[in-house]
Amino acid sequence: MFRIDPKQAFAAHAARQTQTAGLSPIAEEIAGRPIEATLSAPVIVGIAQAVEALMIAALGYGIYQSYVSDQTDMAYVAMILGATLFANILFNVAQTHRIPAYRTVVLQIGRALAAWSIVFIALAVAVFLFKASDYVSRVWALAWFGTGAVSIVLFRLSLRGMVLHWTREGRLTRRTVIVGGGQDAASLIEAIRSSANSDIALYGLFDDREGDRSPDVVAGCPKLGKVADLAEFARRTRVDLVIVSMPLSAEKRVLEMLKQLWVLPVDIRLSAHMSQLRFTSRAYSHVGEVPVFDIADRPISDWNLVFKWLFDKSVAIGALVLLSPVMVATAIAIKLESPGPVFFRQKRHGFNNELIEIFKFRSMYTDRTDAGAARLVTRDDPRVTRVGRFIRKTSIDELPQLFNVLKGELSIVGPRPHALQAKADNILYYEAVEGYFARHRVKPGITGWAQIHGWRGETDTVEKIMQRVNHDLYYIENWSLLLDLQILVMTPVSLLSRSENAY
Structure with missing residues (x-):
């Protein structure tokens, strides 16, 4: 990740932060809107994984206790834990533990049930290869598979309902502003809207340029002020993400922007959607489907x-x-x-x-x-x-x-x-x-x-x-x-x- 040296010159920016900047009327109006407390997507995903895994393991152990034996058999415990861990791995491989997936019905439930089926196919193969069929209850295995499948469906539907409710309330959206303007910003806005509309709330743009190079409205997003105004705007209202929409060739301008933005407690990304250079996939993160470079992260988050x-x-x-x-x-x-x-x-x-x-x-x-x-x-x-x-x-x-x-x-x-x-x-x-x-x-x-x-x-x-x-x-x-x-x-x-x- 790119880092700004903390000892670089920030005095001019610091002096600006101590003043009550005069925001534009539309920026003032946006900053004055009430906002809901946000929920962290990684925390939601982590809790969902833990709850689902505990549910699956509890079902397996509960059926064992009620049908097979009231005495704990460590072989069954090992099978339950191993199958639960394998299921969680497959759920993640199938990308069912992601906020966009939680909003779907057929996609997440279909993939989750397919992964759950693979777990039991693997379990059956293991029992056959180790000649352990006489030691494993078929009724237990089938009951666990059936109740587990039903529980996964019900859990996923409940999870979808909660995620959709939080999305409507704006508690899962990242409040985002764009630094830059013109055609580059317009194409970035369209790309975000087409792939990440539910996760990104675009509030406007900040750009130092004037006239035709930086019109007052770009792709429906208003220009809220100059880059120097962003610090005051971020202090008046919560900003989660700043995307810098500039070509990599404009190195000097990008560095000047970053010097002003570095002191803010926000995630800063440099858009790569218009770049002619192509890097390995590990060089990028994504906002929806838009590739970006990670410039700075909030120090403590999620x-x-x-x-x-x-x-x-x-x-x-x-x-x-x-x-x-x-x-x-x-x-x-x-x-x-x-x-x-x-x-x-x-x-x-x-x-x-x-x-x-x-x-x-x-x-x-x-x-x-x-x-x-x-x-x-x-x-x-x-x-x-x-x-x-x-x-x-x-x-x-x-x-x-x-x-x-x-x-x-x-x-x-x-x-x-x-x-x-x-x-x-x-x-x-x-x-x-x-x-x-x-x-x-x-x-x-x-x-x-x-x-x-x-x-x-x-x-x-x-x-x-x-x-x-x-x-x-x-x-x-x-x-x-x-x-x-x-x-x-x-x-x-x-x-x-x-x-x-x-x-």
């Missing part, structure tokens, strides 16, 4: 998003239970030292630059708090209370953000969310660091890769915030659940050994 969600929720609940005595003691100490609320709330940028309000234990005197963090906290800062110095140095002040994790606004591990007016060397972060907003392609976290490497606390120089951002981008590009676990384990160690910059 099953990884499910695993990340489970990790966040389980760790947050466990931490709240284990650390509740510390949190209660901290709240009491804050109340005893100075009047005012126990918690401090602060607006920060979250995923895709959305504004979120995070919770912290109050570490400053109430009349000296700085919600915008326009002034950094320094050593022996008179605004910080005695309790505040301790809880800031030990990061106990961050513990209330576990509630933000339960609300879905933060992750346990991710780039730390910075205050809106935070500065380094008197320069706002997004103006000081190239590619700053690329760190918002994932949900921010309570701790992160930068923090365990000592880049926490005061950021009085541009170098310090650059190091934070570079570490954040490394985390995003190399994310895995094991990396999250490593960071979580190393966080207490880092707090004990690298707290010299935390005031």
Whole structure:
């Protein structure tokens, strides 16, 4: 997959992202429409496979228990598991576990029943070759085949009904925009509509060109603005997929586009439908039947998003239970030292630059708090209370953000969310660091890769915030659940050994 170097120049784009761009009226109208939460196609397919396999195996074992014996025979268990696994392999070979297949009746059921029949033909051949016919109940095999076939049909019809319902609601469509215009974009739009109309919702085009080379409407899709407007549009409404419709020969233009789009938390594809070059099939992915090159993917999506969600929720609940005595003691100490609320709330940028309000234990005197963090906290800062110095140095002040994790606004591990007016060397972060907003392609976290490497606390120089951002981008590009676990384990160690910059 093509990668943009995170250290390339993005300052101009970052500055644009901080402004409230003036979208065109039609872009404003589209961005204001209500949208349904989407369902991940790979997750649906994975769950469907698991449910079908469990159903088939349970039928085989249930018939064995009720007719053959109430004692478990490992030979039967092996046959049941082997046949179930073989059936699942054949279902996938026949391409019956795909969202487009789920929408059909004859195609998916016909192929599924054919695969199920092959399983039992193979089972019969195996029994014959191993001379095991005296040990395998024919009634059991025929009953399992018959009930399995009926169950597969009913399951597939139910699955089709659910998928069609989700499709009508727009929960399976990928909200898509095209970068480019003219005849190339027109042919791309027609190709998508003819092969992927149920899976792709085309909202419009973004193109920097004007006049006849880029008309206001292309193949029925409106032009929503220039490429620079896409960042604001993607912040106002959900965009899942960006397809760049440009010839590979326009290398300079393509690279300029990618530099602007790279910071967005979307899948980016380069259309190859008009290219005269032909690569091996493995070089392409497809949007419907349209070949595309994968340029960038959302860092965490599909099953990884499910695993990340489970990790966040389980760790947050466990931490709240284990650390509740510390949190209660901290709240009491804050109340005893100075009047005012126990918690401090602060607006920060979250995923895709959305504004979120995070919770912290109050570490400053109430009349000296700085919600915008326009002034950094320094050593022996008179605004910080005695309790505040301790809880800031030990990061106990961050513990209330576990509630933000339960609300879905933060992750346990991710780039730390910075205050809106935070500065380094008197320069706002997004103006000081190239590619700053690329760190918002994932949900921010309570701790992160930068923090365990000592880049926490005061950021009085541009170098310090650059190091934070570079570490954040490394985390995003190399994310895995094991990396999250490593960071979580190393966080207490880092707090004990690298707290010299935390005031």
